[in-house]
Amino acid sequence: MESWIPLLDIFLNNPTPETEASFRLQQSFNATSSSSSIPVTTSSFVALLTKPCNVTVDDSFSSSPTTKTVMLIQTLPGFVQTRILSFLLFENRRFFARDLCGLARDVLGGDGEVDFWVKRAARNLLDAVSESNHERISEKQEVDEEFESLPGWLKNSVSSHSDMFLPWLPISRDELSSRTIFGACEYENDEDLLSEVGESVEKELNEAVAEIEVDCGRTVPIECEIEDMAVSLRARIMNFESSFRTAGLANEMRQLCLEKGGDSFAVLGLIEPWKTDDETTSVLITEFSNASEDELAWPSQILCSVVLPKLLVLEEPASRVLVSATMEYCKIHQRAAVYALLLPLILRREGINNPICDVITRILRECLHPAHVSAFCQKLLCGEEDERRFICLPCHQSLISNELVWTESLFSLFQNILNHNVHLTLDSVNHIVYQVQKLAERFSKSLKFGNFLLSFVTKCAPLLKSHKLLLIQTVGHTNTIVTKSILSKLDTF
Structure with missing residues (x-):
């Protein structure tokens, strides 16, 4: 286990660990090849991740805790699991496909709740390595006889008919080899499996977004005291005096929305933080980044009330200070970035233009892993209307459509996505x-x-x-x- 600590440390502390993890893994190969220690290989790494571990869980139906067996990777924090699975996708050619398929399927089929992005990463890994790859299988020293081997009752027929692969079918061996029927059939089966898994993967997160949408759409009366405080805060926040004072106003906004019983969307609609200048916005975003609030709800409200309205009406390149602050916030709150910024921007009623395309491209490239971008594109292009739920304030809903509007800039965006090596x-x-x-x-x-x-x-x-x-x-x-x-x-x- 000690030999794997440096590699696991990379997954724990590096938000984009693929390159560094690959280099560290290669270093481990070189170090163990010339020593007598236990060899470090890709197979041993997967074996480590799938190693059974006993964990104690609290059972709501029993007064005493119970013990169950899970894989070692499932004992790690969700974001670490996501990074490891994304790394395995990034370097999948260095691993045996069967090992990765087994790991991905075990993660998807595990008991208990699994983090949304962990499931996404496991699905993308399974999608990438489950296709038939005879070259990779042939490199393995020992191959179990499964689908690659003919059943015994066919072997004699094949040996006695050199020209015909299946004597009762009019197809030659060469013609069969030139086709990709095995890959096609396997892919269709995997598509069925992934579609079934996808429904359960989306359920939890869609419910959370739906709940936020309900909060967004409803009109809840605001107490006069809270309304007066919001109006007063709006007047003060429009006059930038110093970064220190603006940070204090950000704290007041958070308390007014989350601690004083006011409806967050209604309060933010009264404060109108999107009308501040870009310098004030950057200070607000930076201050909100330091808070440890709910993973989706509050960060989504910040993005849709502070940043989204500015970008929806963008006609010229966004300022460097606004883009930099937004990027740092989206790196921390990736889920909120998808539902409260990326989706509503791309679904802009008039279609995206070049300045908006540039901002979206940077967020996709620098804040999300390529596997997450692929899943986002699938949701955007193929998902039903309820799967493309987005979060915004009621006063900005008229600027957003439920369907994609295809413009030249949208085609440029998808070109940028492809050039970023998104599969x-x-x-x-x-x-x-x-x-x-x-x-x-x-x-x-x-x-x-x-x-x-x-x-x-x-x-x-x-x-x-x-x-x-x-x-x-x-x-x-x-x-x-x-x-x-x-x-x-x-x-x-």
Whole structure:
């Protein structure tokens, strides 16, 4: 266990540990290869994570605590589990696919409540490694005879018919080998499994967001005393005197919303903190970042009342001070950033423009792991209306739609996502193909649309082979300097 402490320390203290963890793991390989100590390998790391551990839990139905057996990874804090699973996805080619599949399935099928992002990370890991990969399996010294081996009653038939793989079917061995039917069937089965798991993964968080939405939409009378305090606070917060005084006002806002019995959304609507200048906003955001409040509710209210209204009406590049403060806050409160900032911004009624696209791109790139971005895209593109719940103040709901508005800047955003090496899921890719087909004539001369298509067919090529003819027809409706490059790329499918 001691040999793994430096690596686990990285997952505990580094918010983006992939590169450093890879380097540390390689160092461990080099150190143990020339010594007589217990070897450090990828398999031994997975074995450590899946090592059974006995933990004591309080049973609500019993007066005495009970002991149950869980994997070692499940004894770690939720955010550490998420980082480890994301690292395994990042470095999955260095591990045996079966080991990672087993770990991901055990995490998803474990008893008790599992953190939302842990489940997301486990689902993305399972999605990435569960496809058939014969090269990776062949590298293993000992392969159990499962689906790769023929049953005994077929072996004699195969040996006696050299040209025909299955004597009763008109298909040759070479023709069968050239197809990817095994991968396709396995992927469809995994899709069914993941869709079932997805319903349970989303349930808890959607209930929390729904509860916040109810609080947001209802009109609760405010006591006169609290209303007077909110109006007074609004007048003081608009006049920036010093960072110290503004920090004090932030503390008053928190007390008024959370400790004095006032309805938070109504109080924030009276204070109107989004009308402050960017310097005041940055001080408020920084001060709120130091608080240890509820993981979703209060941080969401801060983002949707202080930052979101400023960005919804953004027509010029956002100020450096506003973006920097927002980024630091979103790194700490990632869930709130998704529901109270990213979703309502992308669902802007008029569609996003270039300045908004730039802000969203930075948040996705610097605040969320690529696996989380992939899950976010799936929710945005393929989720039902109730799955795209967002959080905002009632006075700003008219600026936000329930459907995506496709603009050139939105295509640029998805291009930026692809260039960030985010692996989109199959259903996300299928939805984008559908939208591209509908919008090709409208954006026929748009270079941004063309650049997105070029990046799309390059980054998602393995998932687009079945759409080849449709994409060729679609690209034929465009006329930009990259049209020939896109068609040339499609010809290689």
